[in-house]
Amino acid sequence: MAIRRLLIANRGEIALRIIRACRELRIDTVAVYSDADAAAPHVRAADAAVRVGPAPAPESYLNITAIIDAARQSNADAVHPGYGFLSERAAFAEACREAGLVFVGPPAAAIEAMGSKIGARRLMERAGVPVVPGRTPADQADAGIAAAARAIGFPVLIKASAGGGGKGMRVARDERALAEAVPAARREAQAAFGDGTLYVERLVDRPRHVEVQVFADAHGNAVHLFERDCSIQRRHQKVIEESPSPALTPALRAQMGDAAVAAARACGYINAGTIEFLLEGRGDDARFYFLEMNTRLQVEHPVTELVTGTDLVRAQLHVAAGGALPWRQEALEQRGHAIECRVYAEDPASGFLPQAGRLLLYREPTAPGVRIDSGVEEGGDVPVQYDPMLAKLIACGETRDAARQRAAAALRRFPILGVRTNVRFLINVLEHPDFAAARLDTSFIDEHFEDLIKTREAPEFVRAFARRNPGPVNRPATAGHPAVADPWTVLRGWGRW
Amino acid sequence: MDRAARVGAMVSDDRGSIRTGVTHEAADVTAAAPGEFVIRHGDTITRIYAAASEGRLWVFVDGDVFEISDESDEQRRRPHRTHGSLSSPMPATVISVNVAPGDAVAAGQTLIVLEAMKMELPVRAPGDGRVRAVHCKAGDLVQPDLSLIEFE
Numbered sequence: 001m002a003i004r005r006l007l008i009a010n011r012g013e014i015a016l017r018i019i020r021a022c023r024e025l026r027i028d029t030v031a032v033y034s035d036a037d038a039a040a041p042h043v044r045a046a047d048a049a050v051r052v053g054p055a056p057a058p059e060s061y062l063n064i065t066a067i068i069d070a071a072r073q074s075n076a077d078a079v080h081p082g083y084g085f086l087s088e089r090a091a092f093a094e095a096c097r098e099a100g101l102v103f104v105g106p107p108a109a110a111i112e113a114m115g116s117k118i119g120a121r122r123l124m125e126r127a128g129v130p131v132v133p134g135r136t137p138a139d140q141a142d143a144g145i146a147a148a149a150r151a152i153g154f155p156v157l158i159k160a161s162a163g164g165g166g167k168g169m170r171v172a173r174d175e176r177a178l179a180e181a182v183p184a185a186r187r188e189a190q191a192a193f194g195d196g197t198l199y200v201e202r203l204v205d206r207p208r209h210v211e212v213q214v215f216a217d218a219h220g221n222a223v224h225l226f227e228r229d230c231s232i233q234r235r236h237q238k239v240i241e242e243s244p245s246p247a248l249t250p251a252l253r254a255q256m257g258d259a260a261v262a263a264a265r266a267c268g269y270i271n272a273g274t275i276e277f278l279l280e281g282r283g284d285d286a287r288f289y290f291l292e293m294n295t296r297l298q299v300e301h302p303v304t305e306l307v308t309g310t311d312l313v314r315a316q317l318h319v320a321a322g323g324a325l326p327w328r329q330e331a332l333e334q335r336g337h338a339i340e341c342r343v344y345a346e347d348p349a350s351g352f353l354p355q356a357g358r359l360l361l362y363r364e365p366t367a368p369g370v371r372i373d374s375g376v377e378e379g380g381d382v383p384v385q386y387d388p389m390l391a392k393l394i395a396c397g398e399t400r401d402a403a404r405q406r407a408a409a410a411l412r413r414f415p416i417l418g419v420r421t422n423v424r425f426l427i428n429v430l431e432h433p434d435f436a437a438a439r440l441d442t443s444f445i446d447e448h449f450e451d452l453i454k455t456r457e458a459p460e461f462v463r464a465f466a467r468r469n470p471g472p473v474n475r476p477a478t479a480g481h482p483a484v485a486d487p488w489t490v491l492r493g494w495g496r497w
Numbered sequence: 498m499d500r501a502a503r504v505g506a507m508v509s510d511d512r513g514s515i516r517t518g519v520t521h522e523a524a525d526v527t528a529a530a531p532g533e534f535v536i537r538h539g540d541t542i543t544r545i546y547a548a549a550s551e552g553r554l555w556v557f558v559d560g561d562v563f564e565i566s567d568e569s570d571e572q573r574r575r576p577h578r579t580h581g582s583l584s585s586p587m588p589a590t591v592i593s594v595n596v597a598p599g600d601a602v603a604a605g606q607t608l609i610v611l612e613a614m615k616m617e618l619p620v621r622a623p624g625d626g627r628v629r630a631v632h633c634k635a636g637d638l639v640q641p642d643l644s645l646i647e648f649e
Contacts, residue, residue: 361555363533
C-alpha cells in the first residue's frame with residue numbers, strides 16, 4: 001500500500017529531514033506542534049499542521065491520543081515517529097495500527113522485545129550476541145537497586161529501562177554515589193519517558209561506542225549498513241559521530257555486522273534500527289558487547305547515508321509501505337569518511353548547561369561535502385521545553401582527515417548569536433591531537449575537558465568594533481513595526497537568503 | 498537583479514571607519530549583509546558577524562563568539578532624552594558634529610547631522626542648554642539607543 005499522506009509525530013530537524021524525503025516521493029506531509037512551536041520551521045515546511053497540545057512534551061508530543069486524533073483529522077494514512085518522543089513506545093506503534101495507520105518503524109512486538117532490557121538481553125544471548133552483565137531489579141526501591149549494583153560489581157551504570165538518548169543515565173563508582181544517583185536517574189527517567197523503571201549494568205571502563213545500522217523488510221531480507229563510532233560523548237549523550245569507525249579491523253567489522261543482523265532477525269525486526277555495542281580493546285582481539293537496540297531512526301543516520309550513498313528515510317517509507325529492501329548486502333559499501341557534529345544550544349564551560357533564547361543571528365555555511373540538517377532559523381526562539389540540539393553538521397571526504405578538516409572549516413563559518421552554543425567546543429574536539437590521531441574512547445571529553453573549553457581573547461579589532469557599535473547592530477525581527485524606518489529591518493524583510 | 502547585489506547596493510553607504518585603541522591604525526568596516534561585516538585592518542581582512550540585544554553585543558569571528566557587555570560604556574548608555582541625551586533613531590553615519598562640550602545651545606539648533614539611506618537627518622536640541630559631552634565624531638557609524646550627545 002503506497003503512502004499518500006504522512007503525519008510526522010516529531011519536531012525540529014528530524015521533522016524537516018522527513019519532510020524533505022516526502023517531497024522527493026510526492027507524499028503529503030502533516031506536522032504536529034505544541035504551543036511553544038506554533039511558529040517553528042517544521043510547521044511551515046509541512047503541507048498541513050495540527051496543534052496537539054501545550055508546550056510540555058507529555059501533553060503534546062508524547063500525547064498518543066492527541067497525535068492519533070491529528071492523523072485522523074488530517075486524513076493521513078501513515079505516521080513517522082522520528083527519534084525520541086514516542087518513537088520507541090510499543091503502545092504508540094500499536095495505537096497507529098489500530099487506527100489503520102501505517103507506522104513507519106518496526107512492529108510493536110519488536111519495540112516491546114528490544115525495549116525491555118531484560119528481554120532484549122535474553123534474546124541476544126540466545127542469538128549468540130555477547131552482552132554486558134546487568135539487570136533490571138524486580139525490587140525497584142533504592143535498596144533493591146543497591147543490591148543489584150553489589151551483585152554486578154562497581155562501577156555501575158544506572159539508566160532508564162524505558163529509553164535511550166542518555167536521559168536518566170548515571171555512573172556510580174561506590175555505594176555512596178549510588179545513593180545520590182538512583183533518585184536523580186529515576187526522576188529523569190520519569191520525566192523523559194513517563195516510566196521511572198531503572199536498569200543497573202556493569203560499567204565497561206574506557207570503552208568505545210560503536211553501533212551498527214541494520215535494515216530489514218517484511219519479506220525476510222535483512223542487511224547492515226556498517227558502523228558508526230559514537231565515542232565522543234558528554235553526559236552519555238553523543239556529540240560527534242563518524243563512519244567508518246577508526247577502531248575496527250575488517251575482520252571485526254564483518255563480525256559485528258553479522259552479529260547485528262542476527263540481533264535484528266532474532267526480534268523479528270522490520271525497518272531501520274541500530275544495534276549499539278561497547279567495544280573494549282584493540283585490533284582483531286577487541287571484544288564487543290551488545291548494549292541495546294534503538295528501534296528507530298537515529299539522530300546520526302546521515303553519517304551512514306553519506307558513506308553508503310543511501311537515503312534511509314526514503315527506504316523507511318518504502319519498507320513501511322510493504323516494499324522490499326532496496327539493497328542487497330553485497331551491493332552496500334562504505335566509501336570515504338563522514339563525521340557528524342551536533343550543534344547544541346549549551347554552555348560547555350558551565351557543565352554543558354542547556355541554553356534557551358532567541359537566535360539573533362543564525363547563518364548556516366554551505367560548502368562542498370558539507371550537509372546541515374537543522375530545525376531552527378534566525379529570529380526564532382530556542383524553547384526551554386525540548387532538547388537543545390539546533391543542527392547537525394555532517395562533513396564527508398575521501399579520508400577521515402579530509403572529513404575532519406572540512407567539518408572544522410565549516411564550523412568556523414557557522415555564526416550563531418544570541419544563545420550560547422558548543423561550536424567552538426566542537427572545533428576544539430576536531431582539532432585535538434588525540435581526536436586527529438583517532439585515540440578515542442567514551443571518556444575523551446572528560447579527560448580533555450580543560451583543553452576543549454579553551455576560547456581565545458577577543459582580538460583588538462573586535463573590541464574596537466564593539467566600542468563603536470554597542471547598540472543593536474542587527475535588531476531581531478519584532479511583531480510590531482518599528483517607530484522609525486530602520487534600514488536593517490527593511491533588508492531583513494526581503495527574506496533570509 | 499540578483500538579491501545579493503541589491504543588498505550590497507543598499508548597504509554600501511553604511512560604511513564607517515573605526516580606529517583601534519592600541520595602534521590608532523585605521524580599520525575599514527563594510528556591511529556585507531545584515532549583521533555581517535568585513536573588517537580591513539592593515540593587511541588583514543576578517544569577516545565577522547554581530548548582533549546585539551539587551552545591552553550585550555555578540556560577535557562571531559572564525560568559530561569564536563565574544564559576548565561584550567556595555568559595562569565600560571555605562572556612562573554612554575544612559576536612556577536618551579530623560580537624562581538630556583540624544584541618540585540616532587537608526588544605524589547611521591555621522592556627517593558632522595557642529596558643537597563641542599561646554600557650548601551653549603538654543604532649542605531647535607542642529608547639533609549633529611547624520612546620514613542614513615542617502616538622507617540627511619539633523620539631530621536638534623530639544624531645549625535651551627549647554628553641551629556636557631559628545632560621544633561621536635564625523636565618519637562614525639552609529640547605532641540606535643547609543644547616546645550621541647549629552648547636554649544640561
